[in-house]
Amino acid sequence: MSGNDVLLEVDDLKKHFKVNQGWIASLMESFGSGEPDYVHAVDGVSFELREGETLGLAGESGCGKTTTGMSLVKLHDPTAGDIVYDDTRLSEASDAEIKQFRQNAQMIFQDPFESLNPRMTVYDTVAEPLRIHDIRNETARVQRALEFAELLPAEQYFDQYPHELSGGQRQRVAIARALVLDPDFIVADEPVSMLDVSLRAGVLSLLDRMTDEFGLSVVYISHDLSLLRHMCDRLAIMYMGKIVEKGPTDQIIENPQHPYTQALINAVPVPDPAVGRDRVELQGEVGDVIDIPTGCRFKNRCSEYIGDVCDQVVPPLEAKTDFEQDIACHLYDSAEGYDPYQDMTGSPSASETGEEPESTPADD
Amino acid sequence: MAQEEQSSRSIYTDLDDTSSEEEIDKWQRTFRLWRETLQEHWGMLTDELSVKLSMLTVAGFMLIAIFAPFIATHQPLQRQYQGEAGIIIDKWVEPSLLGADTQYLLGTTAEGFDIFSQLIYGTRAALLVGLIAAFFTAGIGTLVGLVAGYYGGKVDDALMRIVDFLYGMPLLPTVIVLVAVLGPDLWNIILALIILQWRSTARVIRSQSLSLRERPFVKAAQVAGAGDWHIISRHLAPNVLPMTFLYGSFGIAWAILAEAGISFIGLGDPNTVSWGTMLQASRAYSALSFGAWWWFVPPGLCIGLLVISGFLIGRGYEEITNPKIQ
Numbered sequence: 001m002s003g004n005d006v007l008l009e010v011d012d013l014k015k016h017f018k019v020n021q022g023w024i025a026s027l028m029e030s031f032g033s034g035e036p037d038y039v040h041a042v043d044g045v046s047f048e049l050r051e052g053e054t055l056g057l058a059g060e061s062g063c064g065k066t067t068t069g070m071s072l073v074k075l076h077d078p079t080a081g082d083i084v085y086d087d088t089r090l091s092e093a094s095d096a097e098i099k100q101f102r103q104n105a106q107m108i109f110q111d112p113f114e115s116l117n118p119r120m121t122v123y124d125t126v127a128e129p130l131r132i133h134d135i136r137n138e139t140a141r142v143q144r145a146l147e148f149a150e151l152l153p154a155e156q157y158f159d160q161y162p163h164e165l166s167g168g169q170r171q172r173v174a175i176a177r178a179l180v181l182d183p184d185f186i187v188a189d190e191p192v193s194m195l196d197v198s199l200r201a202g203v204l205s206l207l208d209r210m211t212d213e214f215g216l217s218v219v220y221i222s223h224d225l226s227l228l229r230h231m232c233d234r235l236a237i238m239y240m241g242k243i244v245e246k247g248p249t250d251q252i253i254e255n256p257q258h259p260y261t262q263a264l265i266n267a268v269p270v271p272d273p274a275v276g277r278d279r280v281e282l283q284g285e286v287g288d289v290i291d292i293p294t295g296c297r298f299k300n301r302c303s304e305y306i307g308d309v310c311d312q313v314v315p316p317l318e319a320k321t322d323f324e325q326d327i328a329c330h331l332y333d334s335a336e337g338y339d340p341y342q343d344m345t346g347s348p349s350a351s352e353t354g355e356e357p358e359s360t361p362a363d364d
Numbered sequence: 365m366a367q368e369e370q371s372s373r374s375i376y377t378d379l380d381d382t383s384s385e386e387e388i389d390k391w392q393r394t395f396r397l398w399r400e401t402l403q404e405h406w407g408m409l410t411d412e413l414s415v416k417l418s419m420l421t422v423a424g425f426m427l428i429a430i431f432a433p434f435i436a437t438h439q440p441l442q443r444q445y446q447g448e449a450g451i452i453i454d455k456w457v458e459p460s461l462l463g464a465d466t467q468y469l470l471g472t473t474a475e476g477f478d479i480f481s482q483l484i485y486g487t488r489a490a491l492l493v494g495l496i497a498a499f500f501t502a503g504i505g506t507l508v509g510l511v512a513g514y515y516g517g518k519v520d521d522a523l524m525r526i527v528d529f530l531y532g533m534p535l536l537p538t539v540i541v542l543v544a545v546l547g548p549d550l551w552n553i554i555l556a557l558i559i560l561q562w563r564s565t566a567r568v569i570r571s572q573s574l575s576l577r578e579r580p581f582v583k584a585a586q587v588a589g590a591g592d593w594h595i596i597s598r599h600l601a602p603n604v605l606p607m608t609f610l611y612g613s614f615g616i617a618w619a620i621l622a623e624a625g626i627s628f629i630g631l632g633d634p635n636t637v638s639w640g641t642m643l644q645a646s647r648a649y650s651a652l653s654f655g656a657w658w659w660f661v662p663p664g665l666c667i668g669l670l671v672i673s674g675f676l677i678g679r680g681y682e683e684i685t686n687p688k689i690q
Contacts, residue, residue: 102588106587110580114580115580115581117581118603119603120602128585128588132589132590132594133589148375158388174584177584
């Protein structure tokens with residue numbers, strides 16, 4: 001760890017996607033018949049990433065974790081909110097600052113069969129970022145990156161095409177491509193979920209080594225809590241575009257508080273038949289991300305539903321009195337004295353738009 | 365700078381910004397890889413007998429077209445006279461190939477033109493139309509398709525509405541109007557064919573690039589900071605190029621056929637000889653009812669041979685680009 005400097009700060013990030021993008025639909029809109037629908041993929045996410053820290057983003061499919069990751073490397077322009085990198089707000093950054101950011105933020109994708117151009121050799125794939133940023137000493141850098149990714153001897157891989165490589169080798173090439181620019185932070189989107197189980201350990205230890213030797217900050221995106229526990233310093237659990245629980249990994253895994261986190265951790269199998277557990281099984285499906293429900297997004301599936309306050313007031317992600325982690329749930333008392341019952345009599349429509357008190361990111 | 369602090373924890377610290385000697389020459393490498401890819405495709409293509417024969421046929425026609433002045437025995441558009449009296453020949457002369465005692469290998473037309481020479485020079489027109497029209501249709505179609513597919517949104521809408529409009533234009537009326545306005549010239553026919561032909565290439569290439577731009581390797585390039593043109597030229601174009609070649613090779617056959625059709629209905633260039641104009645003249649002089657089959661059979665055979673060869677090559681290439689057909 002190289003100190004506690006915040007490298008990247010995500011401030012109330014929102015990304016909404018418009019539904020119905022056909023030109024007839026947009027023509028209808030301009031004549032005033034019907035509002036466009038939006039998918040609220042990410043809806044107010046705040047966290048910070050310190051130098052050398054690994055953060056895990058977990059949640060089930062469709063909870064917005066991949067969209068968050070893509071927004072972090074500016075593959076999406078956020079609908080609202082901002083990302084602050086190295087004291088630069090990316091929404092106000094100049095072209096040169098964006099270029100600097102592009103050089104320091106890289107991404108590793110889920111599917112190694114799709115993330116390499118089938119018509120580019122390994123050498124060209126890894127050298128491409130260097131050419132884009134006009135960095136000299138191409139061959140030596142490519143060779144080092146491939147060697148670091150344990151593709152040995154590196155020269156042997158230079159002229160190979162992706163279809164000549166195995167899944168594990170491809171993911172190593174993708175990792176080498178991400179590392180060749182010597183970045184500050186990397187977003188790894190389910191880096192091993194498409195790999196054979198036998199290859200995972202090797203790639204994971206490579207990722208581990210990468211974090212150590214480059215002093216990298218890494219955001220791991222995964223639905224696999226046991227993997228995240230192994231890799232991450234801190235965890236953030238997402239549900240329907242919001243973080244519901246955030247804190248040190250051990251704290252969250254050992255002592256989950258949010259009902260959703262409890263259900264998630266309960267679903268991880270324990271390799272011991274003698275262990276008896278109370279099963280908390282989730283009922284129903286993830287809610288509608290187009291028509292966001294009022295109040296807590298988890299209320300319909302929650303086993304601890306405590307009545308109208310859950311139905312009407314959006315629980316802010318905040319520090320709670322008795323726990324180390326931040327929790328977005330009305331079950332626990334706010335450390336800062338926020339009383340959700342005060343907001344109950346207010347119009348419920350205010351909570352629909354999602355612009356309520358939770359915008360204060362708790363500092364931990 | 366934070367940049368300086370970071371570099372202390374890096375495997376690249378000892379590398380400075382000057383080029384070292386072991387640097388691989390980029391252009392040499394790119395050239396070598398291209399050559400290898402082309403060799404591989406060429407090998408797969410010529411593996412099949414029908415493709416090999418078709419290529420030989422096309423190569424033969426190309427040689428004929430290039431050396432037409434040396435092969436042809438007469439000027440194709442010069443009336444032939446018999447004897448020193450300068451009498452115009454009879455209605456037509458039978459081919460010497462069939463034993464007639466004349467100097468005309470395939471006989472003459474009713475207008476007194478040497479059929480063999482016309483056939484030889486007609487190869488030039490056919491290949492000119494086929495190659496130029498196919499080159500431009502594949503080129504324009506690919507460029508428009510890439511831009512529409514990559515940018516999407518309004519650009520895509522605008523370009524695809526143009527393509528839709530062109531799909532509404534029928535071949536012959538369009539050619540009639542163009543030829544009426546610009547004059548019956550071979551180049552105007554080529555222009556009309558290009559205008560009407562790039563639409564289908566554009567549509568296919570657009571749909572390909574629409575799906576390609578969502579692939580993670582394009583996203584990876586964007587993360588690395590690649591610009592639009594970089595992504596289009598390095599990531600999309602190489603992946604749609606086989607499709608471009610495919611449409612190009614089909615385009616050759618289609619253009620030759622279309623030019624013959626246009627010439628046959630009498631909209632051809634009167635000053636150049638093409639197989640289509642030969643057929644049209646033979647029909648105008650009722651060669652069929654007089655039994656002068658040597659006038660219309662050779663150009664018909666040549667059109668068929670060249671078009672079938674073009675399609676077979678395209679078909680062979682299709683099997684390489686789309687292994688599902690095999």
